[in-house]
Amino acid sequence: MAVNKKSKKIILEAFLPYQITVLADLVARRTAAASKTHGGLNLSQWRVLAAVATDPGRTANDVVAVTPMDKGIVSRAVKGLLDMRFLVRNASQQDGRIGHLYMTRKGEQVYEAIASEVQKVEEELLSALAKSDQKKAGAIFAKMISTLME
Amino acid sequence: MAVNKKSKKIILEAFLPYQITVLADLVARRTAAASKTHGGLNLSQWRVLAAVATDPGRTANDVVAVTPMDKGIVSRAVKGLLDMRFLVRNASQQDGRIGHLYMTRKGEQVYEAIASEVQKVEEELLSALAKSDQKKAGAIFAKMISTLME
DNA sequence: CATAACTAGTTTCAACAGCTACTAGTTGTC
DNA sequence: GACAACTAGTAGCTGTTGAAACTAGTTATG
Numbered sequence: 001m002a003v004n005k006k007s008k009k010i011i012l013e014a015f016l017p018y019q020i021t022v023l024a025d026l027v028a029r030r031t032a033a034a035s036k037t038h039g040g041l042n043l044s045q046w047r048v049l050a051a052v053a054t055d056p057g058r059t060a061n062d063v064v065a066v067t068p069m070d071k072g073i074v075s076r077a078v079k080g081l082l083d084m085r086f087l088v089r090n091a092s093q094q095d096g097r098i099g100h101l102y103m104t105r106k107g108e109q110v111y112e113a114i115a116s117e118v119q120k121v122e123e124e125l126l127s128a129l130a131k132s133d134q135k136k137a138g139a140i141f142a143k144m145i146s147t148l149m150e
Numbered sequence: 151m152a153v154n155k156k157s158k159k160i161i162l163e164a165f166l167p168y169q170i171t172v173l174a175d176l177v178a179r180r181t182a183a184a185s186k187t188h189g190g191l192n193l194s195q196w197r198v199l200a201a202v203a204t205d206p207g208r209t210a211n212d213v214v215a216v217t218p219m220d221k222g223i224v225s226r227a228v229k230g231l232l233d234m235r236f237l238v239r240n241a242s243q244q245d246g247r248i249g250h251l252y253m254t255r256k257g258e259q260v261y262e263a264i265a266s267e268v269q270k271v272e273e274e275l276l277s278a279l280a281k282s283d284q285k286k287a288g289a290i291f292a293k294m295i296s297t298l299m300e
Numbered sequence: 301c302a303t304a305a306c307t308a309g310t311t312t313c314a315a316c317a318g319c320t321a322c323t324a325g326t327t328g329t330c
Numbered sequence: 331g332a333c334a335a336c337t338a339g340t341a342g343c344t345g346t347t348g349a350a351a352c353t354a355g356t357t358a359t360g
Contacts, residue, residue, distance in 0.1 A: 222341085225339055225340055
């Protein structure tokens with residue numbers, strides 16, 4: 001048999017970037033389904049809602065900064081959430097371009113419902129790991145993210 | 151201060167499903183860029199090409215089975231790759247519906263170029279992990295994937 | 301205080317994704 | 331061997347994404 005060329009062939013199914021893609025797709029499907037059934041939200045609307053829940057008062061721009069979404073998508077998602085009265089926007093007095101976003105009571109209820117579903121997904125993910133790895137998982141992902149971002 | 155309600159609030163940035171989403175998005179951007187510059191492929195075309203490279207002779211349906219893509223997308227991606235002469239399709243004699251896919255010489259060259267770029271992404275990802283974790287990473291992802299699929 | 305450079309957010313448009321319905325080919329059953 | 335049930339792959343439709351251009355408000359500079 002011939003000697004390997006320097007280019008190692010990718011075995012797709014065992015290839016990390018591919019596995020991440022497949023995993024993210026599964027997570028997105030679950031999350032999208034939960035968002036839709038518990039509030040009629042699409043995925044980007046859910047992400048915006050969750051970003052505002054994490055840190056109320058965030059602006060659309062803040063959401064863009066912590067999220068892999070472009071500002072056009074966030075803008076549309078915010079508009080949808082405002083129309084459905086899940087968020088309110090408090091325009092800043094100091095800077096007329098900026099609007100701080102807060103959940104309404106209704107928004108909070110929808111958020112709770114979706115969040116508890118999505119937390120189940122996290123639990124399932126963690127259940128796939130050894131106890132010792134469960135604690136490290138968050139830090140490992142954070143590390144991989146920052147490696148690719150730099 | 152009030153006692154915590156039973157619903158734990160999600161801290162988005164430390165939430166596993168979210169981290170996976172962000173990571174996958176970074177990987178997809180890098181991969182899409184490499185695919186585009188080294189052959190004018192979009193992401194789904196690259197995935198199809200990689201699936202065929204992993205196991206030549208795969209049919210469009212085989213690709214659907216190992217990939218988080220729907221058959222319409224795969225069908226269009228295959229069509230594009232055939233038009234660009236990166237793949238050929240050998241219709242089966244036994245079953246007229248089936249076409250086995252193979253890379254052309256040109257397809258292989260494009261594949262090599264993109265694959266070596268994407269392998270760099272994998273190396274970066276692995277470099278974020280401790281030596282002991284590097285070996286386990288593939289298995290851990292596989293486990294998480296199968297947990298969500300069942 | 302006028303103007304240039306910058307930032308927050310919106311809109312637009314082409315490309316792409318994800319359904320569903322459809323066509324063509326195959327297998328099983330009576 | 332005809333007809334129903336099934337599978338591989340395609341086509342059409344609608345909504346969403348992502349990039350870029352644009353608007354409106356703000357800051358810096360002379």
